[in-house]
Amino acid sequence: MQDSNAVFLNGICALLMATLSWATPGVAAPSLIEQGEYIFNAAGCAGCHTAVKPKGAPLAGGRELKTPFGVFVTPNISPDRETGIGGWSKADFVRAMREGRSPDGAYYFPAFPFASYAGMTNDDLAALWAYLQTRPAQVRANRAHEIAFPFNQRRLLFFWRLLYFDGTTFAPDPEKSDLWNRGAYLVRSIGHCGECHTPRTLLGGMRLDREFAGAAKGPEGKRVPNITPHKPKGIGAWSPQDIVSFLSDGVLPDGDFVGGAMTEVVDNSTSRMTKGDLRAIAEFLSSVPKHAGP
Ligand code: HEC
Ligand code: HEC
The missing domain is CATH 1.10.760 (Cytochrome Bc1 Complex; Chain D, domain 2)
Structure with a gap:
């Protein structure tokens, strides 16, 4: 009897401590x-x-x-x-x-x-x-922009x-699947893919009427490809599996390797996403409106 009481009390203590340490502010x-x-x-x-x-x-x-x-x-x-x-x-x-x-x-x-x-x-x-x-x-004072x-x-x-x-929080589209919605959230918000892949106006705003159509002059003045399902300008010839493998290891369907600003995106971001999230991105990208260009 005493033994089981001790076990019980120990259990309670461990639980309390776990709760307390999680509840510690900060x-x-x-x-x-x-x-x-x-x-x-x-x-x-x-x-x-x-x-x-x-x-x-x-x-x-x-x-x-x-x-x-x-x-x-x-x-x-x-x-x-x-x-x-x-x-x-x-x-x-x-x-x-x-x-x-x-x-x-x-x-x-x-x-x-x-x-x-x-x-x-x-x-x-x-x-x-x-x-x-x-x-x-890290101690490092900020430098002014030029x-x-x-x-x-x-x-x-x-x-x-x-x-x-517009500053609105992502709201899932009830007409679409969970996979599509997760992809839309990852591409449009967290992964901010359009910041490079959507062309900009002269004032530097994203042209949402040509979302993901690529940009003649993206970061560092370099060309950014079209990732809409347009054929042949975009990635319309890619299968969802092609998109998933490119984002996980940077190898294009033709066997070439990713280059430029996308190298960092693959290394730091997409290669660390779960396969489920990459499939969601592929599902979403395969469904966006086709645009020619850049
Ligand atoms: C494409 C480059 C880029 C990426 C990616 C980026 N930032 Fe920044 N961030 C900037 C720049 C540039 C500024 C300065 C903006 C300004 O001065 O108006 C900034 C400013 C900030 C600030 C304000 C800091 C201050 O001292 O006022 C915070 C906080 C911040 N970023 C957090 C993040 C977080 C968290 C992420 C990832 C989710 C992130 N940033 C991703 C470029 C980036
Ligand atoms: C910092 C800018 C930047 C961001 C952010 C970015 N990309 Fe890219 N992306 C590029 C560039 C530049 C290339 C061309 C790479 C090359 O020359 O090999 C590219 C290439 C690609 C390609 C290959 C297209 C082709 O026809 O070869 C795909 C697919 C792609 N990106 C998807 C994405 C997705 C999905 C995201 C968001 C998770 C994303 N990119 C975020 C700059 C970016």
């Missing part, structure tokens, strides 16, 4: 952190927020992004209090991702793909935030936002 449940890591990789946060030449500390920022408007230099998003976002609240983070605004209300430049990330669900944003807290803090007047005026982004930013 320490998220391991499963939430894992979910956050998955989103972090799928969304490619590390690539843009880590300097490449010379190689910088992870998430300390300093990567230069060349655009027609000038050079953007990514900020430090590690949890350092002084130079990173260590002093931010979760609400500050959600506002940045969903509204494209800093804690003091300033508008972010769309070189930060918040127009896509805005679609992320509350759950995924909470998980991403929890994961970011677990990254090592953007010419008038494009450097954040206030003017008010007009850009009226034209190109």
Whole structure:
């Protein structure tokens, strides 16, 4: 009798301790952190927020992004209090991702793909935030962007936002399958594929009337291919399995290897997605409107 009581009490204690350690403020449940890591990789946060030449500390920022408007230099998003976002609240983070605004209300430049990330669900944003807290803090002061007047005026982004930013959270289409909806969410929001594969207007907004039709001048001024099911301009000749294998190992159906800006996307993001998620992306991409071009 005494023995079973002791076992019972031990069980209760272990349960209580487990609950308490999960409930400690600031320490998220391991499963939430894992979910956050998955989103972090799928969304490619590390690539843009880590300097490449010379190689910088992870998430300390300093990567230069060349655009027609000038050079953007990514900020430090590690949890350092002084130079990173260590002093931010979760609400500050959600506002940045969903509204494209800093804690003091300033508008972010769309070189930060918040127009896509805005679609992320509350759950995924909470998980991403929890994961970011677990990254090592890096001390590195932010560098100013090198953007010419008038494009450097954040206030003017008010007009850009009226034209190109709707900020709505992804809502599944009840007419479509779960697989299609998961693919749409991954492509349009988390994976922000359209940020490169959709052509832009002169003001740098995504032309949604030609979604995924490719761009003659994408990142670094290089051509980005059409990924709509158009034949022969897009990937209409690819089977869903071709799309899945390309995204998992970077090998094109003709046996060639991926190059340019897509190398990083495959290495850091899509090759780390589950096969189920890659199938969802293939399902969605096979169904989008066909466009010729770029
Ligand atoms: C294509 C490159 C790119 C990707 C991918 C990217 N960012 Fe950024 N991010 C930027 C740029 C550029 C800025 C600066 C925007 C500005 O100054 O207006 C920025 C700003 C931010 C800020 C605001 C920091 C501050 O100090 O105000 C946060 C937070 C942020 N990014 C988080 C993320 C997260 C989380 C991810 C992944 C989900 C991510 N970013 C992916 C380019 C990127
Ligand atoms: C940073 C910009 C960028 C992002 C983000 C991006 N791509 Fe790409 N993608 C490219 C470039 C550039 C190429 C051409 C690569 C080459 O030259 O080998 C490419 C090639 C491809 C191809 C091969 C097309 C062909 O005809 O060869 C597919 C399929 C593709 N991307 C799908 C995606 C999907 C799905 C996503 C989102 C998960 C995505 N891309 C995100 C820039 C990007």
